Amino acid sequence: MxxxxxxxxxxxxxxxxxxxxxxxxxxxxxxxxxxxxxxxxxxxxxxxxxxxxxxxxxxxxxxxxxxxxxxxxxxxxxxxxxxxxxxxxxxxxxxxxxxxxxxxxRAAIEDVLITREPHTLENLPQGARVGTSSVRRAAQLKFLRPDLQIVEIRGNVPTRVKKVLGGNALDAVLLAAAGLLRLGLLNANLSRIHIEEQTLHALVLDPAKFLPAAGQxxxxxxxxxxxxxxxxxxxxxxHAETEARVTAEREFLKILGAGCQTPVGAHTWIKDGLLHMAVRVFNEADLSAAPVERETSRPVHEARELAKDLAALL
CATH class of the missing domain: 3.40.190.10 (Periplasmic binding protein-like II)
Known part of the structure; x- marks a missing residue:
């Protein structure tokens, strides 16, 4: 039928x-x-x-x-x-x-740092105020830059972007590249955000260093x-390749009993017929503790087994 x-x-x-x-x-x-x-x-x-x-x-x-x-x-x-x-x-x-x-x-998996002036994560001013809605992003920010002040923000994508504008603005916000691209806010070369007739600077973070969320x-x-x-x-x-990658990422979360707001990063890629996955797992009870990082690979059709392998390495 x-x-x-x-x-x-x-x-x-x-x-x-x-x-x-x-x-x-x-x-x-x-x-x-x-x-x-x-x-x-x-x-x-x-x-x-x-x-x-x-x-x-x-x-x-x-x-x-x-x-x-x-x-x-x-x-x-x-x-x-x-x-x-x-x-x-x-x-x-x-x-x-x-x-x-x-x-x-799948669209871009990366996170994007949005600022008024050109900045990398490394050269943000000491004690800069950075907005995010994600525990995963907040944990990685504090891991890489312990001096940063993390501000939790809510609202839709344009609302969050505008937190960098106006009085009492944040120094930066972190958002997913995919949403910015789908809404036409991020330009083609991934370096500028255009909103309310203003231009902000965008820096796409390397997913190998700043791990995305499962399924991002x-x-x-x-x-x-x-x-x-x-x-x-x-x-x-x-889309078979996307399905293989997100299956591994989500299965890893499932084994850990982790939710959408658990501080876990998962990065997958396919190379030479193998599905690779790197994970970064933070301790929810002590986000200041160094995370556990692991990486391994398996044939593409063994996505769930790959997740089990990584979980066993923790």
Missing amino acids: SLQQLILGTRGSELALTQTTMVTHALQTAHPHLKIERQIIQTSGDKRQDLRFSEFSDVAQVDKGIFIKELEIALEGRQIDAAVHSLKDVPSDLAAGFAIAAVLP GAIAIECRRGDEVVINAIRELN
């Missing part, structure tokens, strides 16, 4: 809508006669802007998966047929009844497990 109509669920942020448009175009290319509708659903993470990410686990009925829970409820209730996510927001231990049907070709830069499409008509249609969009 061929699929005639599909309802895609998405968050309402500009980035989420941009990513859903990308999925829509890919589906329409693969299935020209498919009618696609979009349904915007507000998630816990969108509603509770008063909370820091670190506080969500302390609030009743607000748990891990803060940017996908309501989308999964809509999936379960058949209000939507599939949900579009930034994969790094999806818990590595997916709830029963759901499946990732496809991941699109990847878009995932989630479906109901067992809904084979929908899964088969969406599966045509799947």
Whole structure:
């Protein structure tokens, strides 16, 4: 049976809508006669802007998966047929009844340092105030530059970028390159940010030195497990190399019992037919302690085994 109509669920942020448009175009290319509708659903993470990410686990009925829970409820209730996510927001231990049907070709995995004047991470002023929403980024910043002041920030991508502008501005913010590129904020040579008729400086951080989050830069499409008509249609969009890499990264988090806001960096790449992965794991109880760093490789089709190898080395 061929699929005639599909309802895609998405968050309402500009980035989420941009990513859903990308999925829509890919589906329409693969299935020209498919009618696609979009349904915007507000998630816990969108509603509770008063909370820091670190506080969500302390609030009743607000748990891990803060940017996908309501989308999964809509999936379960058949209000939507599939949900579009930034994969790094999806818990590595997916709830029963759901499946990732496809991941699109991965965008840039790197983090970007945004400043008013040209700076590297090494030559930021002593005690500079750096904004981030990520425990992983904060831990790596303090590991590499213990003198920096880390400021937790919330809001959508443009809102976070603008924290470097105006009075009482931060000295820098750290954001994912993929989101900046998808929103057209980062220029083609990855060196400038253009926002509100102003230009900021951007420095793409080497992922071998500043490790990204598991799944960073990847878009995932989630479906109901067992809904084979929908899964088969969406599966045509799947990018095998991206899937192998993010499978290893997410399996590593799953083995550790780590969540989306756990200070763990994971960097994968494919070379000479092998899937390589490097990880940097911080102690949540003592972020000032030096992290554990490990690296190994396996054949590309052994992504889960690669994750198990690395976990065993910790």
